[in-house]
Amino acid sequence: MELTLDRVTKHYGSKIACDRISLTLHPGVYGLLGANGAGKTTLMRMMCGVLVPTFGSITYDGIDVSCEDYRDALGYLPQEFGYYPEFSALDFMLYIATLKGIPKLRAREKARELLELVSLEKEAKKKIKTFSGGMKQRLGVAQSMLNDPKILILDEPTAGLDPKERVRFRNLISRLGADRIVLLSTHIVSDVEHIAGTILVMKDGRLIHQGALEEIIRTIEGRVWECIVPQALVDSLCERYPAINMRQEGKDVFLRLVGDEKPCDSAIAVQAALEDLYLYYFSEVNAK
């Protein structure tokens, strides 16, 4: 079971949204991180056959992304999409099941099971137009799993979920990752921090990092600093170093910074976390 991307590229006019991305994915959970506009959605859409790459190929065990067999193995939750407002949640699930070619009886069973999994079993008969944002998002997650996909691609699946559902979702994903390829994108670093076996970091259409959490964090190990400085110093420090955290402490300000050298005398080196990395790469300071 292997999903291979070979120099996948997408151009929008002169804009390069994805630039020669090569990847090989095996069963497990992959977290895709990147700032707004990094090209995450574009990449995922190409992996789902919704967009055709300008260049490059995507294959799953030798099956091209444009084949029906590829889509048969695929589950996809788009970042944002429309529902049929007059359909009930169950109708919607059954419709998607039909589109996925699942036999009727099995579809009904599976739909109920999944609605329960995302705690929508009570709302199954309600029209989707009466749903809240988070409920719709859960329904979206449920539909993506209808065909027991071998490749599960989720674009910001946790957006809009409340903390309780978020925890449920995280557990669900780590369970699913055991025997399939799960790729999820998010801005909420803590969502992937503990469940993603591999972290992929995208910036400006390119894949800049790829590896296990520890490996990735190692790149900024020893470069995360915390200090408490007077208000007057804050601006100059923040201009030079990406600030990860900032908090008023009495008259002074607590700062967490990333920098190659010690930013100020009072600074102490601390252990790096994924969020530090994320902010380090995507902060304004670094972009300059």
Add this chain to the structure above:
Amino acid sequence: MNSFWSLVGYEYKKILHKKSVRVVLLLAVIVSAFSVGGTLFGNSYVDGEVFESNYDAMVKDRAYARALAGRKLDGKLIMEAVSAYVEIPQTDKYSDTVEYQTIARPYSEIYLISRTIFDTASRRFNMGDFQALTDEQVKQFYVTRRDKQVQLVEGTGMSNKAKEQMLALDAQIETPFTFSYTGGYTRFFVIMYTCGLAAAFVMAICVAPLFSGEYTLGADQLILASKHGKNRLIAAKLFTGFSLAAAICLALTAAGYAFSMCIFGFDGGEAPLQLLYALVALPTDHGASGAASRSLHLFRLPDDIGNYHAAFRKAKIAFRCNYTCWPIVDCSNVCLYLRSKYRTAQSVPYPPNKYDGILGRDRWYPIRAFRTGGQAILVSASVCGWGKCITCAICIPCFQKSSDCLNQVPIAVILFKQFMPFGIVFCNY
């Protein structure tokens, strides 16, 4: 295949769940009811005073016609009508006279039928002529009709074989006709002229968002990433579009029929069509032609279709440009193309005045008359972005001069053949 039908089912569900669709359907039914019953509103006046309401007039005439129903339309019946009409004094407007209202009106249907038979090209048969009809002339009623038919058929541009076929058909008509009240059917045939427009309107609302709606809604990504979303679903959607177009046509026709029958009366299904259109060459009755007028036909081609067809092919390219640009094309354009091309395709020049027209129910209509009679409605739904660009056109040329004459069949066939790759054509003939 099973999933294909489920997908079609869901497409129907998506369409019928929309409020706008339901409103439009309801509206179409109301419009159809109104177009059937509309003529019954209002009054007729004598000397500026209300004489009777149109509804009362209909009820009265219906009772008179029913009183004659079942009788043979032979010399005896016509003479009876003549002797009733003789009572009417000479005035400007004979229908205002007491004599007409009391003695002659029960026979007004007989007068109307006789008029189409005894009309001649040089002289319009009027009330005075009817009063003067002799026993001898009346006995010649069916002979006169046949002569007229022969003349009419000979005057067309059809091949000899087609002419023969047509006259043979005409000879099969059973005479004398059995009289019946046919008000319901008459009304039904009339409203079928405009039914196509109403159907097109409904279709535009219902069928147009079939594909584009998924994009507006944002469901396209889910669909495109699913197993059947790129092939079977498209087939299911096309099937839904065509079948829904057919269903809408049928439903509106059924509504028109039901309203006509309920308001005007159910009689006349077995009455020969010639009571309504005296010179139709088809041996058929009202009921059958009503049913035929809205069903999907596969035609047996008369011989001269070949020529029409070849000529049409040349005109096709121009026509195709036309219909992709315009969602609604009056089929008179098609006919004009046909006519002009056909004329040049023939080696023998036809007299132009006989050529530029359509053989109608009792005379040779100039093309202009046909122009208002038939509409070809193309609802084209452009389906872009589904990998390929499919343009599906659902065409409903409504040949509403229906049940008139075989001569319109060829044109319907051509349209049928031309459009088949793109859609289904409903023809009335």
